Amino acid sequence: MNHREYTSMRQLPSRHLLGTGTPMCAGCGALQTLHQIYDLLGAKNVIINAAGCMTLLAVYPYTPFRGSWLYTAMASAPAGAQGVRDALDILKARGSISEEEDLSVMVLTGDGSAYGMGLSATSGTMDRGLDFLYLCYDNEGYGNTGHQSSPxxxxGARTATSMRGLGYAGEKKDLFAIWVAHKPSYVATVTGAYPLDLARKVEQARQLAGPRLILSLAPCPTGWEYEPSETVEIGKLAVTTGIWPLKEYRDGKVVHTRIPKQRLPVEEYLQRQGRFQHLFLPRRNESALAEIQARVDRYWEEVRSSDNDT
Structure with a gap:
């Protein structure tokens, strides 16, 4: 058996790496990131996809990828990755496939799985030192089912399940820190608006073995309520306001790969999105805006303090 024989789906005709005509939202930041990463990784991989927005790319019996594709329930993608990696290793040990026919294993999930439903399975695979790449497209909500709140x-963001008052009263979970606490091989944050930074980090991850996370901010026009043509600009504002730090963890150290020299006020990012309009209209919520700005300021003050200590 070779990798062509255990690909479970046929390929869509495609001019490029991803098929045209896929039923995705215009301006999708997740698809923007996935395009760039797949360009770098190529076809010799098995993508284990948890239920989410990117599930819409594959409509049985077709997939837009040249490699293999396995669909799982939202909480099960890391467990599926374990099974696929174990099966590949067994086939190699038996001589059924050669090293040249071996495939890399990549988990593909949204934030609902990565931050919430699938976190237990992910922790288990990291504990076992599974050799896999985990790509999370973080559009900050359950985007495939109407953009409900996620971890x-x-x-302060309004979602389908936090429509009144301030909006979401909780705090965004720090998935980067949760992964780092497991001491994996590599963790990095990216966004499609900074393709060179993204490409360098994916290349870093490719050269390593063990658990590796690429965590991508994925602006979502439908859930965040902005024009699809503004996806790149929204991604850049997330970085230049300091809300989405670009950083990586390797060899026990966290390094910021892009530090804004003069951070823009966070409201320049917030006011471009409908999910935050209640903080500005019919009147400005000064206390909420100041609170959000203060959180970002504290983060970068801690970064500067840590840099000075070293």
Whole structure:
């Protein structure tokens, strides 16, 4: 048996790496990131996809990828990755496939799975040192079912399940820190608006073995309520306001790969999105805006303090 024989779906005709005509929202930040990463990784991989927005790319019996694709329930993608990696290793040990026919294993999930439903299975795979790449497209809500609040929803955002008052009253979970606490091989934050930073980090991850996370902010026009043509600009504002730090963890150290020299006020990012309009209209919620700004300021003050200590 070779990797062509255990690919479970046929490919869609495609001009490029991803098929055209896929039923995705215009301006999708997740698809923007996935395009860039797949360009770098190529076809010799098995993508284990948890239920989410990117599930819409594959409509049985077709997939837009040249490699293999396995669909799982939202909480089960890391467990599926374990099974696929174990099966590949067994086939190699038996001589059924050669090293050249071996495939890399990549988990693909949204934030609902990565930050919430699938976190227990992910922790288990890291404990076992599973050799896999985990790509999370973080659109800060359960985007495939109407953009309800998720553990990645930022404080103050309105979603389908937090429509009144301030909006989401909780705090966005720090998935980067949770992964780092497991001491994996590599963790990095990216966004499609900074493709060179993204490409360098994916290349870093490719050269390593063990658990590796690429955590991508994925602006969502439908859930965040902005024009699809503004996806790149929204991604850049997330970085230049300091709300989405670009950083990586390797060899026990966290390094910020892009530090804004003069951070823009966070409201320049917030006011471009309908999910935060209640903080500005019919009157400005000064206390909420100041609170959000203060959180971002504290983060970067801690970064500067840590840099000075070293």
């Amino acid at each position: 990645a929803t930022p404080h």
